[in-house]
Amino acid sequence: MRWLLPEFVEDILPAEAMRMERLRRRILDLFFRRGYELVMPPLLEYMDSLLTGTGHDLELRTFKVVDQFSGRMMGVRADITPQVARIDAHLLNRKGVTRLCYCGSVLHTRPATPGTTREPIQLGAEIYGAPGVAADLEMQRLLCDALRLAKLRGVRLDIGHVAVFRSLAQAARVAPQLEVELFEALQKKDLPALREFSRPLDAKTRAALERLPELYGGPEVLERARRELPALPALREALKTLRALAKASPVPISFDLAELRGYHYHSGVVFDAYCDGVTGPVARGGRYDEVGRAFGRARPASGFSIDLRSLAGVVK
Numbered sequence: 001m002r003w004l005l006p007e008f009v010e011d012i013l014p015a016e017a018m019r020m021e022r023l024r025r026r027i028l029d030l031f032f033r034r035g036y037e038l039v040m041p042p043l044l045e046y047m048d049s050l051l052t053g054t055g056h057d058l059e060l061r062t063f064k065v066v067d068q069f070s071g072r073m074m075g076v077r078a079d080i081t082p083q084v085a086r087i088d089a090h091l092l093n094r095k096g097v098t099r100l101c102y103c104g105s106v107l108h109t110r111p112a113t114p115g116t117t118r119e120p121i122q123l124g125a126e127i128y129g130a131p132g133v134a135a136d137l138e139m140q141r142l143l144c145d146a147l148r149l150a151k152l153r154g155v156r157l158d159i160g161h162v163a164v165f166r167s168l169a170q171a172a173r174v175a176p177q178l179e180v181e182l183f184e185a186l187q188k189k190d191l192p193a194l195r196e197f198s199r200p201l202d203a204k205t206r207a208a209l210e211r212l213p214e215l216y217g218g219p220e221v222l223e224r225a226r227r228e229l230p231a232l233p234a235l236r237e238a239l240k241t242l243r244a245l246a247k248a249s250p251v252p253i254s255f256d257l258a259e260l261r262g263y264h265y266h267s268g269v270v271f272d273a274y275c276d277g278v279t280g281p282v283a284r285g286g287r288y289d290e291v292g293r294a295f296g297r298a299r300p301a302s303g304f305s306i307d308l309r310s311l312a313g314v315v316k
Contacts, residue, residue, distance in 0.1 A: 008111050008118040012309075020121065020312040024103055027123055027146045027306070034142060036101040036125050041083035043076060043105070049086065050075045058082070058265075061108045076107045080122050081303060082291060088128045089295035101125040103308070113280045117309060124285075126303030128292075133244045135302045136269045136287060143273060143283055143304045144250045150315050154276035156252045160259030161242055162266050164225075165212065167234035172205040182209060186258045189213045204230060215257035219246040225257055241269060265291065269302075277314035282307055 005011070012020065028038065046067070051058055061078040077083060080102050088098055103123040111118055125142055127135050140157060147155045165186060169179050178197060185193040191213060198206045208229050215221050215228075222243050229235060242255060261270055261284070268287035275282050285304025292298045 006118075008116070010117065016312055019315055020308055023150055023312055023315060024123060024308060026149050028101065028103060030146055030149060031101040031125050031142070034099070036099040039084060039087050039100050039102050040104065041077070041080060041087065041102065044074050045077065045083065047073045047075045050077060050082065061110065061112075063107055063109055078106050078108050079305075080104055080106060080124065081126065081288070081305060084124075084126050084303075085128075085288070085291040085301060086295050088126075088301070089292035089297035089299075093297065095129075097127065097129040099125070099127050116280070120310075121308040122305045123308045124303060124305030126301060128301050129299050130302070131289075131300035133241050135300065136241070137245060137248050139285055139302050139304055140245065140271060141250055143285065143306070146306060147273060147275065147283070147311075150311055152275040152277075152282070152311075152314065154274075156254070156274050157249065157271050158254050158256055158259070158274065158281075159242060159245060159269065159271045160256045160261075161238040161269050162260060163234050163238040163268060164229075164257050165209075165260055167232045167238070168205055168208050168230070170234075171230065171232050172201050174201070183260055186212060187260055189258065212258040216255065218254060219243070221255045221257065222246065238268070245269070261286075271304075273304075273306075275314065278310050280310075282310050 032038075044065070047062070047064065050062065058078050063076040065074050065076070066072075067074045084100050084102055088100065092098060101124065103121070105119055105121050108118045108120070112120070125139070127138060144155060165183070169182065174182065178200070181197045182194065185197055191210065194210060194213070198209050201209070211228055215225050222239055226239055246253060259270060265288055266286040267289040270286035271284070272281035273283040283304055283306040285302070287302045289300050290298055291301060
């Protein structure tokens with residue numbers, strides 16, 4: 001049966017293709033009006049470049065092939081954001097703020113969520129050279145404006161900050177392997193495992209780690225965190241950033257202080273966008289100031305990517 005495609009890979013037929021193309025044009029035009037410049041990174045890169053700065057977060061999701069010219073290992077991109085960071089750091093190398101956007105296919109070894117495609121189409125925007133909450137807020141507002149163009153209903157953001165857990169681990173001088181185990185337990189909201197792994201730590205750190213999965217909800221969660229978590233400088237700064245986002249958010253928001261998606265990749269705020277009619281996030285974003293360091297130029301960076309196929313699935 002030569003017409004069969006691999007599992008979780010499918011053709012896009014005319015009606016859906018037209019919806020996606022209209023959305024792509026509409027959203028990219030919005031980005032252009034806001035001063036974002038289009039870039040088109042390649043589908044393939046050498047693995048040591050493609051995964052630079054991402055830790056192990058993307059390695060298992062990346063298809064690998066051998067380059068017939070050089071014999072070196074190459075990868076099919078699973079995320080465009082690291083490529084855009086490379087372009088900013090190495091090719092453009094501009095001073096001041098740079099705003100870039102992109103749209104293209106990525107390929108995953110396994111679906112990101114059960115039943116979804118392994119070939120998402122990412123549409124995104126990134127801002128480089130702009131530190132602080134103002135850039136994080138610009139990204140969230142731009143994302144919400146893009147989702148409004150798609151006329152989605154029930155748009156909302158779920159926001160976290162990786163410095164909350166990271167500051168606790170650093171203050172307690174948690175060993176790398178134990179940090180990995182605590183991280184995995186928090187991601188799964190597995191309280192028994194979290195208690196077991198945190199047993200060697202001091203009582204104050206144990207109590208704070210066990211509190212994190214419970215710190216989920218509206219802006220009132222931030223006040224609870226201020227009262228109940230240790231007064232570490234990095235943690236207090238993270239809560240200050242989250243409070244500023246809570247005051248200025250253009251859509252309803254919730255906070256999850258145990259959210260550690262992209263922990264080895266992001267350096268600050270992380271956020272997911274949800275809407276009615278879509279299972280799972282329709283867009284994801286955050287701050288990743290350290291990704292450019294491996295390319296010789298670390299500088300502030302924040303951005304988001306929209307799953308264009310999921311978006312088109314609910315647009316009529």
